[in-house]
Amino acid sequence: MPASLTQKHLLGKFRLTSTLNVETGLHIGGGGENLDIGGLDKPIIRDPLTQYPYLPGSSIKGKLRSILERLLNKPLNRGGGSGTYRYESDDLADGYTEIDGLDIPYEGARTCQISRIFGSTGGSKFWLKTAVAAEELDEKDNPKKIIKGEEYIQIKRGRNAPARLIVRDCHLFKDSAEQLKRVDTGLYMTEWKFENGIDRVTAAANPRQVERVPAGSKFQFELIYTVEDANQAVEDLQNIAIALAILEDDALGGHGSRGYGKIKFDKLELFYRNLTQYQQVTSTTIKAASLQSIQSFADTAALLDNFGSLSNEIQQNLLSGKGSTDE
Helix, strand or coil, X not given: CCCCCCCCCCCEEEEEEEEEEECCCECCECCCCCCCCCCCCECECECCCCCCECECXXXXXXXXXXXXXXXXXXXCCEEEECCEEECCCCCCCCEEEEECCEEEEECCCXXXXXXXXXXXXXXXXXXXXXXXXXXXXXXXXXXXXXECCEEEEEEEECCCECCCEEECCEEECHHHHHHHHCCCCCCCCCEEEEXXXXXXXXXXXXXXEEEEECXXXXXXXXXXXXXXCHHHHHHHHHHHHHHHHHHHCCCCCCCHHHCCCCEEEEEEEEEEEEHHHHHHHHCCCHHHHCCEEEEEEEEHHXXXXXXHHHHHHHHHHHHHCCCCCCC
16 A cells, blocks of 8 residues: 555454365365375364364365355456466556557446455556556556557556455364364374376376365354445445355365365354444444444355345445444
8 A cells, every 4th residue: 555644544444254065075285294105185274272173264165265256257367377367457547558469448447346345466567547546546657558548558557455254264163173183094084095197008007195174064254244335235235145155165275176175164254343333443342342243144055145135235234334233
């Protein structure tokens, strides 16, 4: 964020909690430090203090982002290495990314449904309308060209947009951890999955062992959405809800096409606390400052089915500037 006399708006924060149920073995790799004979080829990631398996928030957030990019049909304007591409806003304002000889349009992070939720890093050598660049970035002498009848100027480096969404690391519920401790597989709280690749010419076998979090495990899921623009909050929360539902019909972690990583969310609950409530922490009762539930849902289907009434309640909270407990 450049130097400014004003800050970005902070109106409040929504919190969505749920139980993340693992329905088929799940693998999010941790990378082994040693290569042991007869050892695992692909170990999972574990908490370094407890050695319990956990699900990194970064993996879940990345999956939700990729789902929404496909859902909203965003172009692929950023190279990710190894021949991979993804979508990202190059700047706060609309423009074009020049990549592989193509001028690919991107939507500025001020309005882009993806970048305002998940954040974006400014691009380099992209094209912005000359008038916008002169007004917002004081860019005047860079190369210019005409795109679709309008003059654009090349920008050396675009502006970042911090993410409004935080996805926490998911840790096992206590009961689920105790249950996994009793699993007798030769691995601590996890299972082996033996696989075998066959050479199509020589028929030579290439066996491997993959570590998985067993089906039936239950993790604590939590995400936080920061409200910066009340007019965009309902749309953003709706897109997040849709992405969670699609994730259930997709897969989390590696090897999803081979049956890994089927998950399901249940016991979803949405909370809200506005800025006034945060500020009351040091000057009034605990009740006024506490985080209170707006609505709860049995599963993602119920969340989507009832999103109309939920959005009305979200808007009431945002427009009134009050928390759900304020009368």
